[in-house]
Structure formats: C-alpha cells, structure tokens
Amino acid sequence: MSLSSKSPPGYEPLRNKDVESESLDGLDMLPLHRNQRPRRRRLCTAVKVIGSLLLIATIILTFALSFHAVELLGKIGALVKQPKPTSHYRSFKFPCGQTASEAREKGCIFDVMTMAWQSPECFDEDLNSEFMDLGPWSFYSDQTASRMMTYDEISERGVISWTDRRYFVTHCVFAYKSLHRVWQRGWRTDSNSASSEHMELCARVLSNQSVPLDAITTMIHVDFPSCN
Numbered sequence: 001m002s003l004s005s006k007s008p009p010g011y012e013p014l015r016n017k018d019v020e021s022e023s024l025d026g027l028d029m030l031p032l033h034r035n036q037r038p039r040r041r042r043l044c045t046a047v048k049v050i051g052s053l054l055l056i057a058t059i060i061l062t063f064a065l066s067f068h069a070v071e072l073l074g075k076i077g078a079l080v081k082q083p084k085p086t087s088h089y090r091s092f093k094f095p096c097g098q099t100a101s102e103a104r105e106k107g108c109i110f111d112v113m114t115m116a117w118q119s120p121e122c123f124d125e126d127l128n129s130e131f132m133d134l135g136p137w138s139f140y141s142d143q144t145a146s147r148m149m150t151y152d153e154i155s156e157r158g159v160i161s162w163t164d165r166r167y168f169v170t171h172c173v174f175a176y177k178s179l180h181r182v183w184q185r186g187w188r189t190d191s192n193s194a195s196s197e198h199m200e201l202c203a204r205v206l207s208n209q210s211v212p213l214d215a216i217t218t219m220i221h222v223d224f225p226s227c228n
Contacts, residue, residue, distance in 0.1 A: 095119040122227040172202030190225040
C-alpha cells in the first residue's frame with residue numbers, strides 16, 4: 001500500500017486592496033489613529049477662528065480707545081487754553097483808539113501794570129490784581145517827586161510821569177509772566193509787551209542791580225497798543 005502525499009489546495013489570503021494601498025505605516029486599522037486626523041483638523045479650525053476673533057476684538061478696542069483719547073485730549077486742551085470771551089466784534093489794531101476818552105467809550109481798561117489802555121481781550125485781570133497787590137505804585141509830575149499824580153492823570157495821552165525803579169523792575173518781571181500765560185493759554189497780548197525791543201529793555205533793567213529800587217529814575221507815559 002502506497003501512501004501518496006498531496007499538497008493542500010493553494011489559496012491566497014483575501015486582501016482589501018484599497019486598505020493596502022492607503023496603509024503607509026501599518027497602523028490604519030487602529031481606531032485611535034483612524035480618528036486622529038479629523039480631530040486635528042477641527043482643532044486647527046477652532047484655533048484659527050478664535051485667533052481671528054481676538055484680532056478683530058483688538059482692532060475694535062484700539063480704535064475705540066483712540067477716539068476716547070482724542071476726545072479727552074481735546075477737553076484738556078480746551079480747559080488749558082480758556083479763551084477769553086468777546087462780547088462783540090472789535091478791531092484788534094488799536095482797539096482802544098488814541099485817547100483816554102476814546103478808550104473808555106470802547107470799553108477798554110487802564111492797566112497800571114503795562115501802563116497802557118488794554119482791550120478786554122488783552123487785559124489779564126488776575127495778573128493785574130497780583131501786580132496791584134504789590135503796590136502802592138506812586139507816580140509823580142517830575143523826578144524830584146514834587147507832586148503826586150493820580151491814575152486818571154497819568155492815563156491821559158501825552159502826559160509824562162515819573163516813578164521809582166521798583167515799579168520798572170516789577171513791570172518787567174510781570175511782562176515775562178504775562179507772555180508765559182499768553183503762550184500757555186493761547187490768549188492775545190498787546191503789541192508793546194510782545195515786542196522784542198521791550199523784552200531787550202527789560203533784560204537790561206533786570207540785569208542792572210546798581211540802581212536802588214527806591215530811586216525815582218523811571219520816566220513813563222501811557223500807550224494805546226494793538227491787541228495781537
């Protein structure tokens with residue numbers, strides 16, 4: 001009796017060609033790996049959306065703060081400048097005329113501090129009050145102080161009066177203070193106080209300390225300047 005060996009019938013395992021072709025790392029059959037890519041896509045999309053929203057919110061907030069900052073600066077500037085109100089239109093070139101009577105009719109004020117008739121737009125009432133508190137300021141008809149003159153007398157055009165050096169020094173100090181207030185607040189100032197000649201004169205007066213303050217050395221007259 002002979003035994004014959006037969007080989008088992010050949011077979012080939014069934015393969016999913018689509019799976020085989022897509023499988024690059026041999027792990028595509030694991031459920032965890034299979035769901036990882038969609039999750040990553042959703043996470044990236046969410047991050048992009050949140051980032052875009054944050055960017056838009058930042059831009060809107062920046063513009064809003066900018067507008068509020070501009071408005072706040074405008075209010076601060078308005079408070080600092082404090083422009084002087086004008087009751088009616090007037091010419092700012094010699095607004096007080098050329099005589100004391102004209103100046104009174106036009107509503108101007110005789111300012112002892114500047115020794116001039118000033119229109120309301122160029123009259124610094126607070127600074128003038130501070131100056132007058134340092135007085136009394138005396139004026140005389142001559143250098144020997146033979147007769148004291150009133151403010152009404154010295155306010156007339158063409159009248160010459162004399163006073164002590166203390167008045168001249170204080171006048172110059174307040175002239176510099178006045179210019180600073182004018183610059184800081186955006187106010188008008190009279191043409192005499194703003195002139196370079198007047199500033200040069202005051203610089204010489206303040207630098208010369210050889211003359212006693214009570215010496216009657218200052219000859220003055222009233223003026224009718226423009227209001228610039």
